[in-house]
Amino acid sequence: MSAPNASAAQIVVENAVVDYVTPSRTVRALDGATLRIPAGQRVGVVGESGSGKSTLGLLLGRLLPSLATATGAVDVAGSPVLELTPAAIARLRRSELAFIAQDAVGSLNPTLRIGRQLSLAMRPAKPAPGELVAMLERVRIRDPERVLRLFPHEISGGMAQRIAIAMAMHRAPRILVADEPTAALDTQVRDEVTRLVFELAREAGSTVLWLSHDLIAVAKWCDRIVVMYGGRVVEDGVAAEVIARPRHPYTAALAASLPARLAPGERLPAITGSPLVLTGPAAGCAFAPRCPFAAEQCSTVRPEPVIRESRGILCHRIDEIPALVAAGATSGETS
Amino acid sequence: MRLLLWLPGRLLGALVVLVGVSILIFAAVRSLPGGYADVILGSLSSPEARAALAEQYGLDKSIPEQYLLWVLSALRGDFGTSMVSQLPVTDEFASRLPLTLGLGVIAIALTVLIGIPLGVYTGTRSTGGRSSVLGRLVSSIGISVPEFVLASVIVFLFSRFALGLRVGNVVSPATDLAASIPTLILPGVVLAVFCIASTARTTRDAVLGVLVEPHVGAAVARGESKGFIIRHHVLRNASIPILTLVATLTAYLLGGAVIVETVFDVPGLGSYLVQALGRRDYAVIQSGVLLATVVFVVMSLLVDVLTGLIDPRVSVAKKGRWA
Numbered sequence A: 001m002s003a004p005n006a007s008a009a010q011i012v013v014e015n016a017v018v019d020y021v022t023p024s025r026t027v028r029a030l031d032g033a034t035l036r037i038p039a040g041q042r043v044g045v046v047g048e049s050g051s052g053k054s055t056l057g058l059l060l061g062r063l064l065p066s067l068a069t070a071t072g073a074v075d076v077a078g079s080p081v082l083e084l085t086p087a088a089i090a091r092l093r094r095s096e097l098a099f100i101a102q103d104a105v106g107s108l109n110p111t112l113r114i115g116r117q118l119s120l121a122m123r124p125a126k127p128a129p130g131e132l133v134a135m136l137e138r139v140r141i142r143d144p145e146r147v148l149r150l151f152p153h154e155i156s157g158g159m160a161q162r163i164a165i166a167m168a169m170h171r172a173p174r175i176l177v178a179d180e181p182t183a184a185l186d187t188q189v190r191d192e193v194t195r196l197v198f199e200l201a202r203e204a205g206s207t208v209l210w211l212s213h214d215l216i217a218v219a220k221w222c223d224r225i226v227v228m229y230g231g232r233v234v235e236d237g238v239a240a241e242v243i244a245r246p247r248h249p250y251t252a253a254l255a256a257s258l259p260a261r262l263a264p265g266e267r268l269p270a271i272t273g274s275p276l277v278l279t280g281p282a283a284g285c286a287f288a289p290r291c292p293f294a295a296e297q298c299s300t301v302r303p304e305p306v307i308r309e310s311r312g313i314l315c316h317r318i319d320e321i322p323a324l325v326a327a328g329a330t331s332g333e334t335s
Numbered sequence B: 001m002r003l004l005l006w007l008p009g010r011l012l013g014a015l016v017v018l019v020g021v022s023i024l025i026f027a028a029v030r031s032l033p034g035g036y037a038d039v040i041l042g043s044l045s046s047p048e049a050r051a052a053l054a055e056q057y058g059l060d061k062s063i064p065e066q067y068l069l070w071v072l073s074a075l076r077g078d079f080g081t082s083m084v085s086q087l088p089v090t091d092e093f094a095s096r097l098p099l100t101l102g103l104g105v106i107a108i109a110l111t112v113l114i115g116i117p118l119g120v121y122t123g124t125r126s127t128g129g130r131s132s133v134l135g136r137l138v139s140s141i142g143i144s145v146p147e148f149v150l151a152s153v154i155v156f157l158f159s160r161f162a163l164g165l166r167v168g169n170v171v172s173p174a175t176d177l178a179a180s181i182p183t184l185i186l187p188g189v190v191l192a193v194f195c196i197a198s199t200a201r202t203t204r205d206a207v208l209g210v211l212v213e214p215h216v217g218a219a220v221a222r223g224e225s226k227g228f229i230i231r232h233h234v235l236r237n238a239s240i241p242i243l244t245l246v247a248t249l250t251a252y253l254l255g256g257a258v259i260v261e262t263v264f265d266v267p268g269l270g271s272y273l274v275q276a277l278g279r280r281d282y283a284v285i286q287s288g289v290l291l292a293t294v295v296f297v298v299m300s301l302l303v304d305v306l307t308g309l310i311d312p313r314v315s316v317a318k319k320g321r322w323a
Helices: A053-060 A086-095 A114-122 A131-138 A144-148 A157-169 A187-204 A215-221 A239-244 A249-256 A321-331 B002-030 B036-041 B047-056 B063-075 B089-124 B130-144 B147-160 B177-211 B214-221 B226-254 B258-263 B269-278 B282-310 B316-321
Strands: A009-021 A026-038 A042-046 A068-076 A097-100 A175-179 A207-212 A224-229 A232-238 A306-308 A311-313
Touching (some): A042 A053, A053 A175, A053 A207, A086 A097, A097 B214, A114 A144, A157 A187, B036 B047, B089 B130, B089 B269, B089 B282, B226 B282, B269 B282
Parallel strands (some): A042 A224
Antiparallel strands (some): A306 A311
C-alpha cells in the first residue's frame, strides 16, 4: 500500500489468510491482509480486539496456535516464514525477531529466579560477570543485583515487562513485535515502558511493529500507522497525519473516540454495533454493517486498496465520503 | 531459613497424626470381633487358660493402661511380642522388611525410569497424534488391569516356560543382595505396571498443562529448541504433581503389597500384616499400622519441602504470612 521503497521491504505480508479451526466453528482472523514494511520503520498497528492485529504479529514468527491454518505469503528478512522447517523458523526467531507480550509476568518462568532466566535466554553464550546487571540497568531497573535473585511473582508487572524487554532486546533483533506491552500497566509506568522500548529499538536499529489500542502513543512514537478491521488493513499511512485527518470511516470512528479530542463534559462517541467475527471470507467490506456511509456495493463487493494522499485506503466510497460528511454535518447527526 | 521456622511446626503436626493413629488402631484392634484367645488357644479353651494368656501379654489391664504401657515400651524400641510366634515384633519385621523394601525399590525405580520419560514423550507429541493415542491406551490398560490377573499371568508364564527368571523361592536382599534381585524382579515388575501407567498419565497431563503456559510460548518466540524448552521450562514446572504421585506410590509400596506378595509367595510385610489381622496378633497389627503411618507422614513432609523448593509460589514455608 503506502510503499516508500517497497523493494527494500523487510517484512512482506501478501494476502495472508489465517483461520482458527475448532470442531464447532472456524473463525477467520486474517482475511487477506497485505502489508510491506521497510527496515527500521516504526509501525503502529491499531484496531479493536478481533481486528486481527495480534494474529498478524504472531504470523510473522509463525507463532500461531496449532489450531490455526495460514495461507498467503509471509516474508521476514528474506525468509519465507510459512515454508521454513521447524529448525529454520527457530533460527529466524532467534536471530531476527523478538516478541514482547502483554502478559509480562506470565512470559517469565514462575519457578526460576530472574537471573537464571536471563542467562538461559542468552544461551549458548554465557553471561560475563556483571552482564546481567548491565542488562537490567539498561532497562532502568533499580537495585538490579537484588532483582536478579527474585522470582517472577515477587516483582511488579512494570518490572516484569522491563525484564521481558531486556530479554527481547539483548540480541539487538532486526524486528521487534510488541503486542500491547503496556495494556496491563498503569499510566505512568506505561509511558516509561513505551519510551524504553522505542529508545532501545532505535539504538539497536530494529524495525518495530507496535500492536496497540493506544492511538495517542502510536501518534507519538510511530512513523506509520496501520489500521486493521476484519482481518484486513483498512488504512495505512503516516501516523500523525492519519490520526489527525482519518479518511477511512473506521479510522475516523476510532479517532473520534479518543478522549483527548473532546472538550470537558462532552460525551465520547462510541462506534455503533459490535466488532464482527468472520467465519469465512467477508463478502464485501467487513466494516459495512457498522459504517454510516455504507452503500449497496459495500456489503457485496470486496474493496481493493486505493492510494489517496499517499495512504492506502480500503473503501469503495472513499471519494464520496467528504461530500457525504459535509452534507451530514449541515443536517445534524450523521449516524 | 524460613524452612527452619516452618519445620518444627510441621513436625509437631506429624507427631499429632502419629499419636492419633496409634490411639485409633489400638482401639480398633481391641474392638475386632473374635478374640485372640480363640485363635491362639482354640474356642474350647478353659477360662483359666484364657486368663493366663491375658496376663502374659498384659491384656488383663484396663485399655488406657495397656495403651500407655505400649507407648512407653515403643519409645524404648520395644514394640511387643507376637502372640503367634512368641518372637519380638521388631525381629519379625526385620526379617520381612528387606523383601518389601526390595520390591518397592524395584517398582519405584522402574516407575521413575519408564513412567516419567513415557509421560514426557507422550505429553510433548502433538495431541491427537498416533503416539498420544497409543500412550493413553497403554496407560489406561496399565491402570485398569487388576494386579492379581497380571500376577497370575506372569506366574503362569514363568513357571510353565523357563524364561530365565524364577517364580517363588524368594531370596531376601538381607541375606544375598545379588541373588535376591532375579527372584524379586517379576513381582517388582507386576507392582510397577500400575505405578508406571499412573505416573505416565500424570506426567503427560502435567506436561500438557505447562506447555500451554505463556512462558513456554515466550521461550518458543525466543527461538529456543524444543529439547531446551522441555529441559529448562517444562520438566521442573510439571514436577510437582509427579512428585506427589511418586511419593504416594512409594509410601503405598513400603506398606507392603498384599496381593503380589501372596501370588508370588514373597514373605514380605503386606501379607504378614494381613495374616496378623486374621490371627488377632495385636502387637503386630499396631506396629505395622504405625510403621505405615510413619512412612506416609515422612513422605508427605518430604513432598511439602520439595514442592516449596520447586515452585516458590506455593512455598509452604511462607504460608503463615497470608494464612
